[in-house]
Amino acid sequence: MNPIEQHEQLTTIIEQEVRARRHRAAAPSKPTPHPSGERLYDYALGWLDSSENTEIQRHLAVCPACVRELGAILKFEQALEIEDEQPSIVERAALWMSKLWMPLWAGELVTAADIPAQKHRFEMEAGSGEITVTCFWRGEDENAPAYLHIAWRADMQTPGEFRARFVSAETQTPLVELPLGRRLYGEKTFTSQELGFDPSRQRWGIGITLVEIDSIPDEGA
Ligand SMILES: [Zn+2]
Incomplete structure (x- = not known):
């Protein structure tokens, strides 16, 4: 366009x-x-x-x-x-980097009754694999900080470690990259402290990076 x-x-x-x-x-x-x-x-x-x-x-x-x-x-x-x-940022030993996705309602306070979890399928080139990611998030309340819950299911042959990289949706600047582990499916919850931003207040986008296992320290995944 x-x-x-x-x-x-x-x-x-x-x-x-x-x-x-x-x-x-x-x-x-x-x-x-x-x-x-x-x-x-x-x-x-x-x-x-x-x-x-x-x-x-x-x-x-x-x-x-x-x-x-x-x-x-x-x-x-x-x-x-x-x-x-622009020239892409050189990622250390990245086997694959997905495009970025901005979930609907990212950065908005939403209630469970109104907005369902948001789901997206990232495809690798030439049909060589895919990973489906589902996200939901909640704002801070008196009992808990704001958090983001992410579930993933991958169908790919390339072994590696999955990492979730977050960017500011406004500026495309990187916010944080967090390990998801080596399993082909799983789920994790990250608090706003771990993320370094509040997923219910700041517009964000997410991408998945697959990195070589040998190139990173073992994180017990
Ligand atoms: Zn509507």
């Missing part, structure tokens, strides 16, 4: 937001379920057919939260394109 198309898309979003406000002013809004993260991404990237587009647009007309998410997705994708043009 070129900058002009991106600009046009952002303009469309603003128009949708204006229409949504008028609509709410005119009639009480009728809540429909939020589209899944994958669907909203597909919509943002123009991969849906026209009837699916209409369905999403109807929802966007009454859901300012999803309009905001769509705006964040487009901003993130735009930043990724800029990143792609």
Whole structure:
């Protein structure tokens, strides 16, 4: 997508937001379920057919939260394109680095009742493997700090250690990289202290890196 198309898309979003406000002013809004993260991404990237587009647009007309998410997705994708043009950061002994993904609602306080866990499939080149990652996060309360829960399931032949790398969704700058271990599936919870940022307040993106086992100290995984 070129900058002009991106600009046009952002303009469309603003128009949708204006229409949504008028609509709410005119009639009480009728809540429909939020589209899944994958669907909203597909919509943002123009991969849906026209009837699916209409369905999403109807929802966007009454859901300012999803309009905001769509705006964040487009901003993130735009930043990724800029990143792609720059020389990549040299990662020590990385066997594979996935693209980055910004989960829907990342950086927002969400409740279990409203927002389901967000799921994404990262694919390796030429169908040589994939890893599916599911995330959910909660804000701080009186009993516990803010945390991020991550579950992964990999289907790949290359042995290595999985690491989750987090970036700021606004600037694409690295936030932290944390080990997930060598198992093909598992789950981990990281507190805001371990992450160094609050996943319920700061917009973030995540990518998976597979590193050579020999190149890193044994972390008992
Ligand atoms: Zn919505």
